[in-house]
Each structure stands twice: as C-alpha cells, then as structure tokens.
Amino acid sequence: MVSPILELTDINKSFGHVQANKNINLKINKGTIHGIIGENGAGKSTLMSIVFGLYQANSGSIKINGKEINLRSPRDSIINGIGMVHQHFMLVENFTVLENIILGFEGETVFGEKLQKAKEDLEKLCQTYNFNIDLDATISDLSVGFRQRVEILKSLYRGAEILILDEPTGVLTPQEVDELFKILRSLKDEGKTIVLITHKLIEIMDLTSEVSVMRQGEMVGHTKTEDTSKEQLAEMMVGRSVLLRVDKKDIKKGETIFKVNNLSVKDDLDVTRVKDVNLEICSGEILGIAGVTGNGQTELLEALSGIRKVESGSIELFGEKISDQNNFLNPRMLKEKGLAHVPEDRQRMGLISDFKAHENLIFGYHDQEPYSKSAILNNKEITEYSNKVMQEYDVRPNSPNLITSNFSGGNQQKIILSRELNENPKVLLVGQPTRGVDIGAIEFIHQRLIDMRDKGAAILLASVELDEILSLSDRIIVMFDGKIVGEKENKNVTDRELGLLMAGVA
C-alpha cells in the first residue's frame, strides 16, 4: 500500500473563540486532482493555509509521503514540495514576473549569474507547459488569467509536487477557466498532485477525481467524484437540501423608468472607466451587467447611485434628469426619489462594521420618525423594528445589539438588503449581491430580488458570477473596458457567448 502524498490527522485550529478547523482528517493521493468543497467560512482556506505553513495548527499532524513534518513557515512547506496559489494573488504588482518568481529564492546576494540561470530555467518551464509568459513584463500590466499562471509558474519553479489552488476561478472568464483546467490536467499527467479548493460544484464535477466536503470547520465527507452528484454535494455542504435553480415568473415589463444617456465616468486616478454608456431599465425587469472585475462596473454603479461625479452624459429617472456633468444628486436625494443601492463592497460602503446591527439597519432613515424624534434616537422603536425585520430576513443570530462585523457575510448582506428594500424602491442598483455569501443565503437573496422585480421595480444587477447573471436577469449587457460590448435577451444565451464578450474578443 502506497502511503498518500499528503495526510492530515486531527488538525485543530482556532482564531480567538472561533474554531476554524475541528479534528480534520484528510488523505490526498499522489497524481490526483482532489477537490475540497465547502461554503464560505467552512474552513477550507484555513486548512490549506496550515498545510502551506502560513498558519500553525493548534494540534494535529501533517505527513508527506508517510513522513511526519513540522511546518513552521511557508519556507518549510515550499522545501517539502508544497505550492499554493492563493485566492488573492501573492504578487508584487510593480515587480516583473521574474522578480516575483525568484523572490525569496534568489540564490545569490548580488544579482548576476543565478538570475540569468533562473531566467533560462523559467523559459524552459514556460515552454514545457505552454505558458506564453513574458518574464520581463510588469505584473500590473498582466490580465488576471496571466497573473494566475505566474503564480503557478512560481510554485513549479520552487519545486512544487503538490499544488494547492484556492478558489482559482472566481476572477476568470469562462475561456480563462478552460485554459486553467487544461493546465491543471497537464500538470496531473506529469504526476503532480493538485488540491482544488472551491465552492463551485460544477468545477468539482468537471475536474476532480476525489472530493472532500467541509462544513463549519469540520470535514463532513470524502468520496470519489464519480460516485456523487451536484445535488448530493450541495446537501452535504449546507446540511440540508437546497434549490440550485431560481424559479421566476415570466416578465411583466412596464414602462422605461431609468435611463442612462452617453454616460462617461472617471475613477479616482482620473482614468475614464465608463465610456459612453447608454442603457434603459423598465419596471418589472432585471438588467444584468456581466463582465470581468474592473471593467467599469464599479464606477458605473457609483455614478448611478450618486457617489461618483458624472464626467459627461446624463441619467434620467421617470423622464426627469437627475444627474449630468454639472450637477448630480447625492445618494440621499436619490433615495428620496425612489432609488436604492446595494453596493458592491459591503464592508466599505454598505455597512459600518463596528456599528451594532440595529444601527446599520436604520442607517439613512435614522433621522426619520419613528426612529428618531427631534434629533434624539428612539431606541425602543429601533429595537422593535430591528427584531421584526431581522426575523423577516432570517438574519442569524437574531440579535440587534451584536456588532455587525460579527455576522457572517451572508447575514451582513441580508442586513443591507432589508434596509434598502424597506421603502419599496422603484429602482434598485445591486452590485455583487452574493459575493462571499453562503449557498443558503444566496437562495434567499435571489428570491428577494425576484420578488422586487415581480412587484414592478427596475433592477440593475452587476455581478461577476455568470451563473447569477444568467439565472436572474431578463436582459444582459456585457461590459468590457468601460464600454457596453453586447446586449442580449436572456433566452438561450450561453456562458460561452458571454465569456467571449467579457474577454473583449467577440
């Protein structure tokens, strides 16, 4: 019997009071692609960070090829042949590819011979795996897909036999995902072992031969991929059966209520990020904006919600001009006109994390009756309202006095949603509503958005999750480099078609 290449026994890890990993046991066989699936916060990343030596386990043992090893830092892991591609790339953006790869493994004090040697070795590696990377390119000039290849190349150069990838597809277009999977399969054929951490069931089914499921810090199951199904895995992840599809009624499209004409917007660095965008949204309709992160969706949403100045063009609500380059209404005035906004970055814009839940729940309405009277907050009313709304939106735990940062991502999002949907807005702008949100909450949030649509709201939904766009939207526009590069009715559209548009090639 060959011992597994990586074996974890009774791993425990806690951060303060939170136990992120409880008695984890895991065996990974050489030359396989092994999936680890679980919801956000299930402890997958923590576990792999322990294997990579970034965190130290409180107890438990790690064996590589049957030999127990002590991992005190990533250096120990790298020496033992473990490489990791993190969810947020560990690259220095203003360094070249070469500099990033040799960092920490320069092999000489003053650059000279070894640098040249490293370059030659890397060029050979690039050829072997068909990477097509310019070693002298600066990271900030590379697309996300290429940055990821740099990370893989970095691990290979450092001699990785086990390659861990943490949510590698979150930022990629479908085409880039295909490329990545091709690379991973060829690495497997070379005899490398791949550990794929993901919350996407389809990736597990596509790529892996074995899968382990985590839930709330515990390992709840191991199985061969061929012996299981998406539904079964989803049930294991969440602990109950879930609807993977959104059911929605046929569209009852009303009049156009929100209109954007020739809109251009600049970002903080004075770069034009939204270029001459035109769009219309009708009542009872969800318009989805698809696109890879950073193609102007953020700035578009900010301009539409009155947070960012409009460079040129105008925005109309019910035929009335609400913003152009000369004057624009601030978010408060827009709110009074019936516009609500669920911002992309809930930590930064949607919530004040250090406030209590009830404070965030009424923020923006705090100066209105019944929440306050003559500039004094009415705590009794606020608490009563908070209790009610938290029950309605199934926010857990249902404790209005808990500090907001202590809620999980999904529950934080529910807090924002309840606040923004409170006054039945006529226009709803939603950015990344389910980023970092668990499957159970996604189901709930999607249902709420559909309900709003059926009640006649006009909804603009920006998301990098294509599945989300495809399952919710009535009409889809694709943004690339600040421009709208395609518009499609959501009938028989495939993610391939959208992917080509998102990559700016179609």
Place this chain on the structure above:
Amino acid sequence: MEFLSDIASLINSTLRISTPLVFAAMAGIFAERSGVIDFSLEGKMLMAAFVAAVGSYYLGNPWLGLLLAIIVCVCLSMLHGFASVTHKGDQVVSCVAINILIIGLTTALAAAWFGQAGLTPTLNEDQRFLEIHLPFADALRDIPVIGTLYSDILSGHYVFVYLAYLSVPLVFWIVFKTSFGLRLRAVGENPSAVDTAGINVFTMRYKALAINGVLIAFAGAHLSTAVNANFFREMSAGRGYLALAAMIFGKWHPKTALIACLLFGFTDALQIRLQGVELPVIGEIPVQLIQALPYILTVVLLAGFVGKAIAPNAIGQPYIKER
C-alpha cells in the same frame, strides 16, 4: 571673476547644507520602502547630534562619538519597530512619541550633565571633525574653471559631505541590485507575497530599520561634531521633516531624492546669501520671508509639482498574518 567665485561658494554651501538631508532621506528610503513610515527622522537626527557631541566630548574622539550615535539611533529605530512592527501600533503615533521624547530628553540631559539646558560644551579640534583639504587644492586654485571646481567646490568639506554623496549610489545599488533590496521593496509593496515566499516579514522590517538608524546617525553627527562644535537645543531644526519631504518628492528613489535634497539645500544656501541684499525693483526682502523660502518651496513642490507620488503600497500598515 567675482561672479564665478560667488557661484562656486553657493555650490559649496549647497553641498554642505544638503548633507544631513541626504543621509536622512536615504535613511527614510530604507524604512519606508520596507513599509514603515518614518516621521521620527527628525527626532533621531536630534538624538544623534546630542549623543555624538557628548560622546566626543567625553571620549575625545569624534569617531567614537559617531559610533555611540549610531548605536543609540539603531536602538531608537528598534523602539519604533517594536511599537509599530511587532505590536502593530500606529506608525505615525510611534514616530511623534519618539520626536517629543527626544526634544525633552536632550534638553534635560544637557541640563543635568552640563548645567545648561539644551547646550553641550564646545568641542576642541581633537574632539570634532575638521574640513578635509584635498591634495594640491591650494596649488591648483589659480587654474581657471578646473581650479575653482576642484579647490573651491570639491575640496574643503567635512568627511560627512563626501560620505553622504557616496551613500547615494550605494543605497541605489543595495535597493535595486541585490536580493536584499528585492525583498525590501517587496515587503513594502505586498508583505503577504514576501511571507508566502518564505521570508519573515518582521525580520525584514527590523533589518531595514537598523540600516535606517545607522544612516540617520551620520546626519546628526554632521550637525554637532562637524559644522558646529557643540549641541544646542532643537538644532535639527526641521531637517528630518524636510528630508522626508525630499524623499517623497523623489518618489522613494535614491537618485531623485538626492536631487530634491540638493534643491532644498540650494534654496537654503541662497537665502543666506540673499539676506540683506538689495534686489533691483523689489528692494530688500524681509529676512523672515527669505528664511521661510525652503519651507515654502517644500509646500509648493509637494502640493503642486510632484504630481501623484506613489508610495509603497503597504506603507503604514502593520502586517497582520492571522485574522
């Protein structure tokens, strides 16, 4: 010819006046490239001036005074590191604390040891650095241009002046041509990338701060044991802050920081010259306005001309590994 010798003497003073700025700016580059803000250049320079003066006075040798200043400044840098790297305190607060501590400490210690608040005894010739006259300086003086260049500009400086300008290419070489420099720059840009490359982020930052301490000590010793022959209260006079501005103006790069330091040094040299001089049309400029020139220039340059100075990405953020 008088015009030429005026220019020569202006350049000569520019080089001398810029010296502490250059050391401090280079010190700042090491700290800030590693991701640690260093507002405490001012305080450390002041402390170095004090320690160097006291050390040379008691030990009778300015080099020993300098050595003591280095040790003390490295300790202060370590203190800054302990507060802001190890304990993840606010870096600016830590610096302000050091600056205030040192203003008070130097004054109080001078009072306790020498009976005069903020003043140390005058050093004799053996206890301080003297100007170095390069060989043949006198003989070559009369050759036009070359003579002026060699004898009046290059020759006749304190050792620190030469060391300061030699330190610039050395810093450039370390920061951009060695693996240490690569790691230094990386740790200020993205400490997580350094950590996952198996390098200890904290150790790197401490090393950078140690070098910072060594360099800033030279600036202080230059003030109290070379250009002056004693320490007096608050003798650093904002040079630490000015050097910080020069470093930002120079975009954390040794070459451009050097140019900025020279620019500040030049305006300072110019203002000394302009005092009491009747200018055509304007007449005599009030001395206070002239003395404010370098500071006005700093504000104008930083506010208007630099454009976007892009700081190391992770500057000012303590590295937190676990959530």
